[in-house]
Amino acid sequence: DVKVTQSSRYLVKRTGEKVFLECVQDMDHENMFWYRQDPGLGLRLIYFSYDVKMKEKGDIPEGYSVSREKKERFSLILESASTNQTSMYLCASSPPGESSGNTIYFGEGSWLTVV
Amino acid sequence: AQSVTQLDSQVPVFEEAPVELRCNYSSSVSVYLFWYVQYPNQGLQLLLKYLSGSTLVKGINGFEAEFNKSQTSFHLRKPSVHISDTAEYFCAVSRVGGFKTIFGAGTRLFVKA
Numbered sequence: 001d002v003k004v005t006q007s008s009r010y011l012v013k014r015t016g017e018k019v020f021l022e023c024v025q026d027m028d029h030e031n032m033f034w035y036r037q038d039p040g041l042g043l044r045l046i047y048f049s050y051d052v053k054m055k056e057k058g059d060i061p062e063g064y065s066v067s068r069e070k071k072e073r074f075s076l077i078l079e080s081a082s083t084n085q086t087s088m089y090l091c092a093s094s095p096p097g098e099s100s101g102n103t104i105y106f107g108e109g110s111w112l113t114v115v
Numbered sequence: 116a117q118s119v120t121q122l123d124s125q126v127p128v129f130e131e132a133p134v135e136l137r138c139n140y141s142s143s144v145s146v147y148l149f150w151y152v153q154y155p156n157q158g159l160q161l162l163l164k165y166l167s168g169s170t171l172v173k174g175i176n177g178f179e180a181e182f183n184k185s186q187t188s189f190h191l192r193k194p195s196v197h198i199s200d201t202a203e204y205f206c207a208v209s210r211v212g213g214f215k216t217i218f219g220a221g222t223r224l225f226v227k228a
Contacts, residue, residue, distance in 0.1 A: 033216075040124065040220055042205060043218040104207075106158035106159045109158050
């Protein structure tokens with residue numbers, strides 16, 4: 001089974017802090033994603049990466065950055081956390097190619113509260 | 116660009132009743148279609164997907180969905196639900212050959228005894 005592991009399930013951070021959310025996948029997938037989930041809005045894509053050191057902005061990249069130094073690891077960084085970044089963050093990965101049809105495998109999620 | 120609309124934010128239903136969760140999508144190119152399920156305090160997991168071929172797709176836990184190209188819909192159905200089906204369900208679309216998957220806002224299914 002594919003396993004996507006997010007390092008922290010629950011975090012509480014102060015406004016202005018720099019926050020790191022870490023994600024590791026064990027299936028050698030090329031593609032990795034960070035989504036944000038908010039009630040009534042579904043999942044919104046923050047950033048994605050299709051290769052090591054490659055990154056692309058998603059739909060809501062403002063206030064976030066990412067790092068992918070190794071294929072299995074994809075980190076989300078909040079440079080200066082704000083209260084409107086309180087949310088559930090979901091990391092995901094997917095293999096490339098037509099056979100998978102972009103099927104995505106998700107981690108358990110990280111609940112971030114910014115106070 | 117693609118978009119997904121889930122027509123119901125919440126669907127309450129009694130146990131053993133049938134259920135349909137509605138999903139419409141918009142795209143000018145060929146797409147893949149998905150339903151994911153999220154149980155409380157968990158990440159999302161794939162329920163079923165349409166890539167090509169037969170328009171009726173069967174998934175896990177007795178769910179199925181039908182791809183209707185003319186109506187740009189991909190509704191999810193189950194003939195008899197259980198309490199354990201209480202969860203949030205997300206419809207999603209991905210362009211063939213693309214990287215991004217776009218998710219709907221979700222439908223919360225609440226199964227009552």
